[in-house]
Amino acid sequence: MKTFLLRSLPAAVALAVVSIAPLSAVRAADDPNEVVGRAGGAEIKLGQVRAFVNRLDPASRQQAEKDPQVIVRLVRNELGRLALLNEVTAKKWDQRPEVQAQIEAARQQVLVSSYLQSVVQLPPGYPSDAEVQAAYDGNKASLMKPGEYRLAQIFLIVPSSADKGVVEAVQRRAEDLARKAHAKGADFAALARESSDDKDSAAKGGDLGWVSSTILLPEIRNAVAGMAKGEISQAIHTPAGFHIVKLADMKPSEVAPLADVRQGLIANLRQRKLEELQVAYVNAMLDREGLAINEVALRKAIGPAQ
Numbered sequence: 001m002k003t004f005l006l007r008s009l010p011a012a013v014a015l016a017v018v019s020i021a022p023l024s025a026v027r028a029a030d031d032p033n034e035v036v037g038r039a040g041g042a043e044i045k046l047g048q049v050r051a052f053v054n055r056l057d058p059a060s061r062q063q064a065e066k067d068p069q070v071i072v073r074l075v076r077n078e079l080g081r082l083a084l085l086n087e088v089t090a091k092k093w094d095q096r097p098e099v100q101a102q103i104e105a106a107r108q109q110v111l112v113s114s115y116l117q118s119v120v121q122l123p124p125g126y127p128s129d130a131e132v133q134a135a136y137d138g139n140k141a142s143l144m145k146p147g148e149y150r151l152a153q154i155f156l157i158v159p160s161s162a163d164k165g166v167v168e169a170v171q172r173r174a175e176d177l178a179r180k181a182h183a184k185g186a187d188f189a190a191l192a193r194e195s196s197d198d199k200d201s202a203a204k205g206g207d208l209g210w211v212s213s214t215i216l217l218p219e220i221r222n223a224v225a226g227m228a229k230g231e232i233s234q235a236i237h238t239p240a241g242f243h244i245v246k247l248a249d250m251k252p253s254e255v256a257p258l259a260d261v262r263q264g265l266i267a268n269l270r271q272r273k274l275e276e277l278q279v280a281y282v283n284a285m286l287d288r289e290g291l292a293i294n295e296v297a298l299r300k301a302i303g304p305a306q
Contacts, residue, residue, distance in 0.1 A: 037075040042082035044075055120277045127269040135265050136258050145256040146214045149224050150249035152206035154181065154191055155198040158241040174235035174242035181232050181244055188232065188246050197241070206246065213253075220245060 032047025156174050189205025196202035219238045224247050233245045
């Protein structure tokens with residue numbers, strides 16, 4: 001329905017969907033060593049796929065089970081990774097000095113990070129309700145809930161392969177529909193049902209419901225931002241086609257209620273406090289060890305070579 005009016009989902013979301021795997025039909029009695037996918041010398045066994053599934057939360061598993069091809073894509077992606085690792089090993093890429101240096105740096109970072117997580121703990125009950133409230137009160141400017149619009153539209157699609165003549169013909173039709181929509185006594189819903197190419201919304205008289213301003217196409221957002229309730233736009237050209245939009249109602253931008261952002265605030269406060277405590281732990285350790293820095297030698301390291 002809103003595909004023609006809204007911006008596309010970010011690539012990260014699409015990739016996240018590919019990474020979800022169902023397999024509720026897999027039974028514990030199945031042979032975990034059964035090969036379910038192979039590419040050259042790389043293979044994936046049933047037990048490995050089951051391990052993927054066991055790491056999923058219930059909601060993700062339920063979502064994945066609606067599309068049997070999700071697990072196929074997951075296995076394909078994993079086989080690609082394993083095949084690439086085989087090629088890396090065959091070409092001894094992991095033995096290159098610069099690669100070994102990066103591997104060692106990553107190994108050290110994992111060790112340091114995991115150790116700090118084991119020795120530095122957050123205070124019990126942190127953050128308190130008062131601390132959450134203080135964070136909310138002090139960050140309202142960044143907790144604004146975007147404005148929303150109650151919209152209806154008449155949409156005329158323009159195929160991506162359309163030539164100039166086709167675009168101009170659709171534009172003339174859109175402008176004619178806009179004139180009809182602006183005529184005294186015009187029935188916008190009837191026009192949408194009869195003429196809109198967005199069949200889902202057309203069946204509801206063009207009604208799109210409440211839409212956040214942040215996900216509207218820029219051309220639509222710019223147009224409705226200057227409209228009054230009940231106003232109908234002229235034909236708006238977007239990459240998808242032409243839109244005649246009716247603004248039924250609007251909600252201004254406002255501070256999000258504490259209940260809506262509470263969990264995010266808690267997560268941010270806990271992460272920030274944890275980082276502070278980890279820095280304090282390292283500083284205390286350096287003090288115990290007798291930190292000393294030879295600034296003369298340091299200047300030689302960062303200065304021009306002699």
